[in-house]
Amino acid sequence: MYRVLLVDDEPFAIEGLQLLIDWKKNGFEVESVCGDGEEAARLIRESKPDLVVTDIRMPIMDGLELISQMRLEGHKQTKFVVMSGYSDFEYARRALQLGVSHYLTKPIMSDEADEVLECLNKTLEEETRKQKVVRYTERCAQRRALTALLRGEELSDTDQTSIKRISAEAAGWVYMRVAVDESELASAVEEVEKLLEKGQVEGGAGGCILDQELTSFGMACILRDDSKSAMQDAAEFLYKALRGSVRGSLSMVVGSLVKEPEQLGSSYRHAEEAGAYLFYDRRERPLYYDEIKEQGFGYDSHLWEAAEKIIEAVETNDEERIVERLQQIFDHFADKRTMPSLISAFSTHIMVQCSGIYKELGGDADQMLEKTGYPLVGANEHSLMKLHAFLLSFCLMCREELSLCRSRQQGGTIAKVEEYLRQHYCESVTVKEIGEIFYMNPVYLGQAFTRKYGVSIHEYIHQLRMNDAKKLLHNQDISGSALAERLGYCSYQHFLKQFEKRFGMKLAEYKKTIPHLKS
Template identity: 30%
Template sequence: MKYKVLLIDDEPSAIEGMQLWIDWEELGFELCGTCGNGREGLRLMKLLEPDLVITDVNMPLMNGLEMIEAWQEQEAGRPKFVILSGYSEFEYARTAISYGISHYLLKPVFPEEAAEELREIHQELEQEANRRMIHEIASEEEAVALIRGLLYGKKADPELQELLDRLPGFQGVGIWNLCLIQTVPELYAELRGRAAALLAAYPAMVMMDLEAGILGIVYGMPADRPEGGTIEEGLNILRQEYGSGQIYMAIGAPEDSLPGIAESYRSAKEALQHFFYNPEYAGILAYRGIQGHSFSYHYDHIRLMDALLDSVNLLDADSYRRALEEADRSFRAQQVAPEVVRKIVIHLMYRITELAPGAEDGGGEQGAAGSGIAEIQQAMIPLDELLSRLLLCGEMAIDLLMREQNQKSHGIVQEINEYISAHFQESLSIQKLAEVFFLHPVYLGQLLIKKNGMTFNEQLHQLRIQEAAVLLRGSKLKLSEIAERVGYVNYGQFLKRFEKEMHMGPNEYRHAKF
């Protein structure tokens, strides 16, 4: 099934780029319209009824978040929104989360990066379409749908309270809360079934599948019962049973009415994010335990990217590892928001694979399992593991580039030496040699040392002084003329180098008897 997409951006080049470089049809989408501001976007959403809206944040007349807010105040359901933003605009993520938006694309948009995000969105749209096909007959199923709407900011429906009044166990509820459970995809179905079995005896509870493979459990308790009753006991059993697996459980802040459950959802999501830096938290992480520990949405990604990409270009694995260690320390010290770190890492992996195609998957099945970009986008991966995958990607890139350089260098040193011998009288430098032979200057310098046993400069001076010695013995040229002829612009440098190589001055050498 194909889904309609509306593109909103005040930069025509950005719209044109997304139209041209993204294969919408192959990804299961069709473009239904474009516009350049939020006001026009509201009009086109009503007219075209898109399934997906990709919108920039900063636009004239009405920005992207204002448009979404205005739309959600008057409409329900479709479309799904994707936010376009730069690194400096991640503060907008706080507002976007409250609207139920979990998809972002960084500018500039890379086609491969966008394709991965769109595949995930297409899958979500398919799942949502399938869910809409199933007619919810039972009162409990209807309640789940209405409560899910509350989580995403919809206003309380009067029908919801009528449904809850008819369900056994929901009468007398005075406190509401929510637990979020996230695990690896292969465990999700099994864990969901086990959670349903463990909590079946607890009546005031509904379970639902949320975005990004998260299981949501909304539950109520009588106002006079202290928090931490039966349902938390069941959740602790679940946590113990899956203790060896990758499972994260977070509880939000309690609310005294069900219409306020969206705030519990927000706070539970915030608590869940703290597993990013502390994946070994024991038991269940409650919002009250991390309240006041906020994340930073600003980070100097340029310095990190330059350090890592320079290390790859220079084939310096040690420098690459040190840069990642420094990134680990700075991420933790600044408590950078997990979604910011994740986007930076994915962006870096795309840049590294541009330098060394194949580094993302290591050229084989084993590498793909260890460092796949798609898996990073789909799973909640702690910082340690995320940086380990970035380390693997960089090390593989450096290894691939070194092998490529070694293949190119096979037999090329002779050509380089011949070129130096033919051009040593000229203004020759390692940079010029690198341009002639299409090699990185640092790598070229290291290659010459390895093969010739001396640096490029030593080799150059040796050839020049040898030629000067021949001219001194076989011509009547002035010393300054000889210096210039063999490549020295500075006569003083010629004298200094000659004495160092020949252990006597050029005039003494000319008249010496051997």
């Protein structure tokens, strides 16, 4: 809707314009009304309406004087329609000289007004379209020129012209980088682009987004003055706006404040330096280069000795020692602020060595790595805590896989039976059916399995099912009947009985102990 200001010193005339003309049908809405030219001038300066419909003959300042004054002040985008109860050619001639394209004679006829508004709507739409094209072209030119500065490239004549035009509004410059979840990148970019383009950033005069990656984007912010307070106001404003629209993770690093656009490369490099500290310092506010520029990362020559001890614990199937040694080394990282790239190398070394041992025992190392995933160690969206959790998960999984490989090599057919049960425990299988698969007498099979694993085949299946039940209950909201069916129990009551036998409480009572299922 285009915004309209009505100006007439006769209240009944104003009321008639509001009631008799269907403004919304033609894409307009009456935003404000007033009774004289001086008040109208003030409202035009404040709200910049799209259309002003004004009477000509008014006290203090008449309609033509109002239009003349507004044109002198530079309000060229506002359209004016004049009204008069006097069919005076001189008024019409002066109005045309002032750029007024429509002249209405009182009393206003709705058909005539509709025709005028329809014509004005088309004119405004075309001008809006052209303005968008011009703004888009200018933004592209600005982005290209600033990106060239960021990369230290030589500027073309066009780029230099763009930089000069931007610099006219700037007293200071700063590069900022924002990281969010991949699924929310597009909406975050749109939110920031809108604020920068309209110059609505507190403490800032504008700016634009320069580079965009999978989970992050960078921007050059133009500041109204070259003070740190202006820089912080802009950063805090943008962070708050993003926090209001981004649900997932959010981080922002702010480079150094510079006075000339040619120094943006320095601000960019400082923002990248600050970004490395997010590995340790996850915060709900921007991280400024000034906060970390005097700090440094530690170097630790004892990392490889610690890595070998963790690999040894994995190889010897010592779960307790794996947990203990990883905790110790990551506490050490946090205390010394070890260089993130060293921790990356440390973690990669452990993964490669453990995968090599698994491969030597006949396992598929690539498949195991696919199960755990590959961490982007050192990237802004990761932290020391997340890497610790990932590496612990990998080591424990590798320990289990190595144990299974050795069991298969040492236990012969019975070990193969155990592996079969792990793969099929959610299916309805009997000892007789398993004996037929492995060409063994069911009675002998049952006895041999009990000797090796300490429990009967049926009990082993129950154990596997209950371990799975526990994981499912903690990871998702699932009903008891659905859980029983998923685990292969034909009878829901039988499942409940087995659950209570192994956990010492009923299923409903157990659910109450799970945080995300508490009422």
